[in-house]
Amino acid sequence: MAEPLLKITNLHAEIAEDGTEILRGLDLELNEGEIHAIMGPNGSGKSTLSKVISGHPAYEVTDGEILFRGESVLDMQPDERARAGIFLAFQYPVEIPGVSVANFMRTAINAKRGEEVDIFDFQEELESRMEMLEMDPAFALRSVNEGFSGGEKKRNEILQLAMLQPELAVMDETDSGLDIDALRIVTAGINRIKEQKKDMAVLLITHYQRMLNYITPDKVHVMVEGRIIRTGGPELALELEERGYDWIREEMAGVA
Amino acid sequence: MPENDSVAQLGLDEYKYGFKDPENYLFKSRKGLDEEIVRHISAQKNEPEWMLQRRLKALKHAQKRPWPTWGGDLSGLDFDNIYFYIRPSERVGRTWDEVPEDIKNTFERLGIPEQERKFLAGAGAQYESEVVYHSLKEEWEKQGVIFKGMDDGLRDHEDIVREYFGTVVPHQDNLFAAVNTAVWSGGSFVYIPKGVKLDMPLQAYFRINAEAMGQFERTLIIVEEGAEMQYIEGCTAPSYSQDSFHSGVIEIIVKEGGRMRYTTIQNWSHNVYNLVTQRAKVGRNATMEWVDGNLGSKLTMKYPSCYLMGEGARGEILSIAYAGPGQHQDAGGKVVHMAPHTSSRIVSKSISKGSGRSSYRGLLKVEKGAHHVKSNVECDALLLDEEARTDTYPYIEIEEEHASIGHEATVSKIGDEQLFYLMSRGLSEDEAATMVVRGFIEPLVKELPMEYAVEMNKLIQLQMEGSVG
Numbered sequence: 265m266a267e268p269l270l271k272i273t274n275l276h277a278e279i280a281e282d283g284t285e286i287l288r289g290l291d292l293e294l295n296e297g298e299i300h301a302i303m304g305p306n307g308s309g310k311s312t313l314s315k316v317i318s319g320h321p322a323y324e325v326t327d328g329e330i331l332f333r334g335e336s337v338l339d340m341q342p343d344e345r346a347r348a349g350i351f352l353a354f355q356y357p358v359e360i361p362g363v364s365v366a367n368f369m370r371t372a373i374n375a376k377r378g379e380e381v382d383i384f385d386f387q388e389e390l391e392s393r394m395e396m397l398e399m400d401p402a403f404a405l406r407s408v409n410e411g412f413s414g415g416e417k418k419r420n421e422i423l424q425l426a427m428l429q430p431e432l433a434v435m436d437e438t439d440s441g442l443d444i445d446a447l448r449i450v451t452a453g454i455n456r457i458k459e460q461k462k463d464m465a466v467l468l469i470t471h472y473q474r475m476l477n478y479i480t481p482d483k484v485h486v487m488v489e490g491r492i493i494r495t496g497g498p499e500l501a502l503e504l505e506e507r508g509y510d511w512i513r514e515e516m517a518g519v520a
Numbered sequence: 521m522p523e524n525d526s527v528a529q530l531g532l533d534e535y536k537y538g539f540k541d542p543e544n545y546l547f548k549s550r551k552g553l554d555e556e557i558v559r560h561i562s563a564q565k566n567e568p569e570w571m572l573q574r575r576l577k578a579l580k581h582a583q584k585r586p587w588p589t590w591g592g593d594l595s596g597l598d599f600d601n602i603y604f605y606i607r608p609s610e611r612v613g614r615t616w617d618e619v620p621e622d623i624k625n626t627f628e629r630l631g632i633p634e635q636e637r638k639f640l641a642g643a644g645a646q647y648e649s650e651v652v653y654h655s656l657k658e659e660w661e662k663q664g665v666i667f668k669g670m671d672d673g674l675r676d677h678e679d680i681v682r683e684y685f686g687t688v689v690p691h692q693d694n695l696f697a698a699v700n701t702a703v704w705s706g707g708s709f710v711y712i713p714k715g716v717k718l719d720m721p722l723q724a725y726f727r728i729n730a731e732a733m734g735q736f737e738r739t740l741i742i743v744e745e746g747a748e749m750q751y752i753e754g755c756t757a758p759s760y761s762q763d764s765f766h767s768g769v770i771e772i773i774v775k776e777g778g779r780m781r782y783t784t785i786q787n788w789s790h791n792v793y794n795l796v797t798q799r800a801k802v803g804r805n806a807t808m809e810w811v812d813g814n815l816g817s818k819l820t821m822k823y824p825s826c827y828l829m830g831e832g833a834r835g836e837i838l839s840i841a842y843a844g845p846g847q848h849q850d851a852g853g854k855v856v857h858m859a860p861h862t863s864s865r866i867v868s869k870s871i872s873k874g875s876g877r878s879s880y881r882g883l884l885k886v887e888k889g890a891h892h893v894k895s896n897v898e899c900d901a902l903l904l905d906e907e908a909r910t911d912t913y914p915y916i917e918i919e920e921e922h923a924s925i926g927h928e929a930t931v932s933k934i935g936d937e938q939l940f941y942l943m944s945r946g947l948s949e950d951e952a953a954t955m956v957v958r959g960f961i962e963p964l965v966k967e968l969p970m971e972y973a974v975e976m977n978k979l980i981q982l983q984m985e986g987s988v989g
């Protein structure tokens with residue numbers, strides 16, 4: 265097997281401000297084209313992991329390594345990581361008042377491609393992606409995330425994913441806040457993007473098995489207290505749904 | 521000192537309007553302000569006696585008037601170190617070819633003749649103390665519009681000037697209005713006859729070239745009943761180690777049903793004290809709008825005002841200020857409701873970075889008898905880092921019961937989460953910060969004419985380069 269797209273080894277990260285350690289020796293490998301799910305209790309560090317992969321300045325990596333296509337990203341700024349092909353769909357997308365979705369998307373695409381996109385090509389692409397996600401075209405003119413409902417924000421994240429076509433998509437609870445129809449539309453959208461860009465790898469953070477009914481993961485990881493403590497196939501998600509996390513914790517305690 | 525050295529020392533190399541011309545002046549006063557200089561200015565202009573008397577009266581007032589103790593730090597401004605009058609050329613050009621070569625080239629570099637060709641009804645250009653160019657398209661001249669340098673306005677329309685001069689901003693109003701009245705030179709005289717609606721703006725551009733220069737233009741605009749017009753002013757100067765002083769007075773009268781919008785894009789170099797008095801008297805059912813963009817200068821103290829004197833009058837003040845390191849923008853606005861059913865809106869957006877400081881200073885007054893007044897004040901400040909500073913000084917005086925007044929003020933700091941979000945999409949830190957700032961001022965910028973909206977965004981972007989991290 266070729267080298268993994270993303271290889272995380274013994275990752276330790278703390279909150280830069282007060283030194284609280286959140287990630288405590290995390291290992292994870294993801295190959296091109298694979299879909300992995302990460303599940304785990306509230307506060308176990310899933311969002312922290314996603315932000316550390318993207319280079320959020322609030323966290324400091326104190327030990328371990330993150331290799332993306334064989335190269336360390338630890339010294340790279342968030343924008344360099346993005347241009348290298350890492351994308352994060354946020355659990356809580358931020359509002360940018362006064363900046364339209366279209367303007368923001370165009371600036372991001374120009375930054376990623378390193379050249380000005382043709383405005384008409386861009387418009388056409390944006391419209392077709394919005395249609396795929398069943399978004400009202402009026403959203404293109406609204407300020408980024410401002411006054412969006414929870415579900416609209418998530419849809420807007422996937423719109424950005426569709427436009428930017430990264431190598432690695434980290435999705436932090438994209439399913440939460442979506443109603444049943446929206447979940448179907450958004451997951452169908454993700455699958456479409458994946459069909460078009462087969463080598464894109466996906467790291468799905470979720471609390472619920474239901475998202476995995478639509479997007480079948482190659483692997484499911486369980487994260488507890490800043491570590492991956494168990495990895496299995498899609499059946500692991502079903503088991504977690506049924507039994508919760510305590511049994512794994514207990515098993516782990518037994519092993520230790 | 522060679523220009524490049526002084527520019528580098530001041531750390532103003534991002535200021536792209538800092539080039540300067542050699543000084544080939546017809547007359548340059550000695551430094552300082554006194555009666556001899558005032559008399560000299562008046563004599564050079566061949567003015568009527570009454571104007572000289574006005575000047576002298578204002579000078580007396582200025583000499584005994586205490587300096588303001590509020591607002592910005594004026595301790596670096598020393599009248600004894602300022603040239604109060606410089607006459608750069610013989611006469612006002614009607615075409616750019618009549619303007620001295622150096623000066624013409626400067627305005628070419630600033631893009632003024634091009635703008636004039638493209639979208640202006642008329643343009644004026646002032647260089648140091650004098651208007652060097654003034655032109656109005658023929659179609660407007662035919663309709664009776666007058667657009668001239670103020671000196672020419674006084675010469676050709678003495679009766680109108682005498683009727684209105686100093687009626688909106690009397691010299692006793694404040695120290696700098698008194699100084700301006702004593703030494704005024706240049707500025708525009710504008711008269712829009714009844715019912716005439718200009719569909720293209722008039723523009724005046726102000727350029728300071730000499731070091732330690734004082735520029736005191738005086739503008740008088742009369743918008744007759746039902747007439748409409750837009751006026752735009754821009755300003756720049758080279759960067760020097762010695763400070764310059766700009767103190768204009770703008771008087772506007774908008775009569776019944778008239779409409780006037782006055783837009784300023786102030787981009788002085790960071791060694792100019794910019795202390796300007798702008799005021800409009802607004803008649804029955806008339807509308808006055810001030811759009812005030814303050815990006816440059818060392819210290820600006822400027823509060824465009826509307827006196828809503830006729831029933832149903834409306835005043836709007838939209839203010840955008842950017843205070844970079846070493847700058848203080850003390851801006852805002854003033855509205856006095858003097859008649860029933862008048863309405864007003866003040867929207868102020870300021871951005872501060874580094875040691876930059878922005879202040880919103882506003883007065884909203886509703887006089888007795890002005891019932892059914894509606895007014896809304898909104899001021900938002902954005903801080904780009906920990907060091908930046910902003911203050912809000914809203915004064916509200918209401919003497920009438922039936923008034924609906926809204927006031928809202930917010931201060932926000934450019935958020936790490938916002939920057940991270942944008943950077944995670946591939947924008948550099950500078951691009952991300954610029955995007956947040958542009959979004960912040962967008963509601964005001966979109967009210968500008970397209971060409972100026974583009975210009976404003978460009979200027980903000982220039983200011984923002986290298987602003988974070």
Ligand SMILES: Nc1ncnc2c1ncn2[C@@H]1O[C@H](COP(=O)(O)OP(=O)(O)OP(=O)(O)O)[C@@H](O)[C@H]1O
Pocket residue numbers: 279286304305306307308309310311312313322355
């Ligand atoms: N910037 C921060 N400042 C303070 N505490 C933080 C910060 N980031 C994370 N934490 C703390 O670290 C722990 C892990 O948070 P994180 O958001 O990564 O959890 P999570 O697994 O995503 O939880 P959830 O399932 O609720 O989304 C939590 O206790 C959280 O409060």
Ligand SMILES: [Mg+2]
Pocket residue numbers: 310311312355436437
């Ligand atoms: Mg989370």
